[in-house]
Amino acid sequence: MLIRDIIENSGEKYPEIPAIRWLVKKDIVDRTYRELLDNVKKIRKGLLAKGFAGKHISIIGVSSVEWMESYLGIMTGKNVAVPLDAGLPAEDLIDLINRSDSEGLFLTPKAEKLLEPVLNHCSALKNIWMLQEEGFVVPGEVSALAAEKNVIISDMTDFLEDGKIPADAPDSDRPAPDDIATIIFTSGTTGKSKGVMLTQNNLAANVESVDYESEPGSILLSVLPIHHAFCLVMDWMKGFSLGATICINDSLLHMVKNMGVFKPGVMLMVPLMIETIYKRLAAADPSIPKKVIADNVFGGRLHTIFTGGAHLDPYYIDKFEEYGVEVLEGYGMSECSPVISSNTVKEHKKGSIGKPLCNAEISFDNGEILVKSTSVMAGYYKMPQETEETLKDGWLHTGDKGYMDEDGFLFINGRVKNLIILSNGENISPEEIENKLALGELVGEVIITGENNGLTARIFPDPEVVQAKGYSEEEVKTELQKFLDEYNKAQPTYRQITGLVVRKNPFIKNSTRKIKRQDVLIDEPIEA
Amino acid sequence: MTSEMQFKKIVGQYCEVAPEDMTNDLRFREDLGFSSLDFMSFLGELEDEFDVELEEEDALKILTVGEALELLARLQEEG
Numbered sequence: 001m002l003i004r005d006i007i008e009n010s011g012e013k014y015p016e017i018p019a020i021r022w023l024v025k026k027d028i029v030d031r032t033y034r035e036l037l038d039n040v041k042k043i044r045k046g047l048l049a050k051g052f053a054g055k056h057i058s059i060i061g062v063s064s065v066e067w068m069e070s071y072l073g074i075m076t077g078k079n080v081a082v083p084l085d086a087g088l089p090a091e092d093l094i095d096l097i098n099r100s101d102s103e104g105l106f107l108t109p110k111a112e113k114l115l116e117p118v119l120n121h122c123s124a125l126k127n128i129w130m131l132q133e134e135g136f137v138v139p140g141e142v143s144a145l146a147a148e149k150n151v152i153i154s155d156m157t158d159f160l161e162d163g164k165i166p167a168d169a170p171d172s173d174r175p176a177p178d179d180i181a182t183i184i185f186t187s188g189t190t191g192k193s194k195g196v197m198l199t200q201n202n203l204a205a206n207v208e209s210v211d212y213e214s215e216p217g218s219i220l221l222s223v224l225p226i227h228h229a230f231c232l233v234m235d236w237m238k239g240f241s242l243g244a245t246i247c248i249n250d251s252l253l254h255m256v257k258n259m260g261v262f263k264p265g266v267m268l269m270v271p272l273m274i275e276t277i278y279k280r281l282a283a284a285d286p287s288i289p290k291k292v293i294a295d296n297v298f299g300g301r302l303h304t305i306f307t308g309g310a311h312l313d314p315y316y317i318d319k320f321e322e323y324g325v326e327v328l329e330g331y332g333m334s335e336c337s338p339v340i341s342s343n344t345v346k347e348h349k350k351g352s353i354g355k356p357l358c359n360a361e362i363s364f365d366n367g368e369i370l371v372k373s374t375s376v377m378a379g380y381y382k383m384p385q386e387t388e389e390t391l392k393d394g395w396l397h398t399g400d401k402g403y404m405d406e407d408g409f410l411f412i413n414g415r416v417k418n419l420i421i422l423s424n425g426e427n428i429s430p431e432e433i434e435n436k437l438a439l440g441e442l443v444g445e446v447i448i449t450g451e452n453n454g455l456t457a458r459i460f461p462d463p464e465v466v467q468a469k470g471y472s473e474e475e476v477k478t479e480l481q482k483f484l485d486e487y488n489k490a491q492p493t494y495r496q497i498t499g500l501v502v503r504k505n506p507f508i509k510n511s512t513r514k515i516k517r518q519d520v521l522i523d524e525p526i527e528a
Numbered sequence: 529m530t531s532e533m534q535f536k537k538i539v540g541q542y543c544e545v546a547p548e549d550m551t552n553d554l555r556f557r558e559d560l561g562f563s564s565l566d567f568m569s570f571l572g573e574l575e576d577e578f579d580v581e582l583e584e585e586d587a588l589k590i591l592t593v594g595e596a597l598e599l600l601a602r603l604q605e606e607g
Contacts (some may be wrong), residue, residue: 253582256573465544509564
């Protein structure tokens with residue numbers, strides 16, 4: 001199965017249903033499945049006509065109709081799409097364009113200032129297309145530089161303008177199921193980011209294996225970054241397979257407002273979003289019925305939120321249920337296209353990350369979750385050693401520790417890579433302890449590190465609680481120490497916390513809001 | 529309710545600081561404990577409540593309560 005089969009199938013079945021919906025100022029605009037397919041075909045043919053066959057093409061931008069049409073135009077033919085995080089600094093983007101061997105680039109007009117550095121430093125590029133339908137004017141100095149470097153800069157009229165791509169122009173052959181469709185760079189908290197190579201079949205199998213059904217034309221609001229596999233595959237490809245209308249959230253500033261505008265039934269979120277929305281729900285006047293509050297915040301039709309990417313405190317699952325919204329947690333990683341397991345409408349268990357998808361087989365190696373699946377990546381682009389370390393005998397080593405209960409639900413209780421190995425030979429999963437300590441009233445954020453042959457808790461106290469109780473710095477430390485003393489009482493010696501660092505600032509996070517563990521010892525050392 | 533009180537009521541949704549204790553030098557992230565997304569959501573609420581349009585790039589440079597109040601006042605004047 002190919003993503004091209006999936007979208008062509010929806011195009012045939014639901015030609016008049018809006019596939020993509022977005023806002024232009026305050027007006028709602030739609031692209032039907034028929035129109036989407038027409039544009040995708042024009043871009044695919046246009047790329048072929050310009051000599052792009054078997055090439056790598058980067059895309060830089062936030063969610064937009066142009067982004068998605070370009071992405072599909074690339075990967076439904078014989079080319080490889082490389083979505084990049086538009087929020088990265090120019091030097092990182094240049095590095096990724098070069099490391100992915102991209103010869104073409106689709107670029108959001110908002111990142112116009114990237115043109116010059118990209119032209120100067122990405123020598124393999126032959127074409128740059130700005131992600132806007134028409135009217136992009138190349139600034140004079142950039143135009144001269146592009147001419148010097150032999151790079152053509154244009155916009156989407158290059159493909160979409162009437163007559164630009166003749167109807168009888170040859171279309172690209174269909175890719176083979178094992179062809180690489182996309183390279184997604186992992187945000188990786190350590191070292192150099194890795195380009196995850198996903199095949200056509202990897203992606204299509206993930207779309208088909210996620211157990212979720214909805215009526216054609218059902219509304220889905222996409223709020224996650226589109227260059228992440230979770231958003232790209234589950235919001236978009238899965239949404240297309242169902243004939244859903246996928247609405248674009250123009251900014252995180254407007255997430256709640258846009259729920260009111262688009263009235264989605266389903267959304268995908270990371271836990272942080274759920275926590276933030278809950279603050280709005282909880283702040284409402286308690287005398288107002290919860291149904292009214294929910295309609296006001298969620299737009300009136302939201303019934304399901306799928307979440308993943310980080311651990312969600314099950315507390316929120318209960319709380320959202322009170323407002324009529326079911327929160328279903330799942331688990332995955334880019335290397336697995338991305339979903340490995342998920343709670344479903346029919347089968348779910350609070351605190352678990354659900355049952356493995358039907359295409360996934362799970363095994364454990366010293367507690368580490370291993371996955372064998374038709375969605376497991378082909379490898380990391382040009383990183384044979386890292387590939388070998390992660391893919392062994394066909395098993396993907398996830399780096400996460402977990403277990404499966406008697407009903408077949410998967411649970412996570414730590415990460416192999418963060419394992420603390422003490423000199424007495426004991427292995428400690430810091431996340432397991434962190435999850436327990438995080439329940440402390442005064443604990444805002446906590447990271448456990450192994451130091452001086454013992455465990456240290458680095459705690460950023462919850463500023464709200466500190467404020468509410470009027471604690472001084474000294475009192476905060478005393479209270480936290482009392483809490484740790486109490487915790488230690490119930491633990492074997494090797495799991496006791498022997499050091500405490502009270503942090504002045506929250507931990508540094510990466511772009512997916514995960515704490516950058518390698519930085520915690522550097523930015524506020526133990527003497528702090 | 530004055531604009532400032534309205535403003536502080538919205539801030540109060542994301543933290544437990546009483547409006548009278550919300551001094552202009554308090555920083556949203558460090559002192560009031562806003563997460564990055566809390567701050568985005570808060571800005572969105574300001575837009576709705578005061579019928580103003582924020583430039584995301586500028587708005588994200590705001591660090592303190594005072595800076596946000598200043599920006600709001602300027603946008604309302606330009607209104």
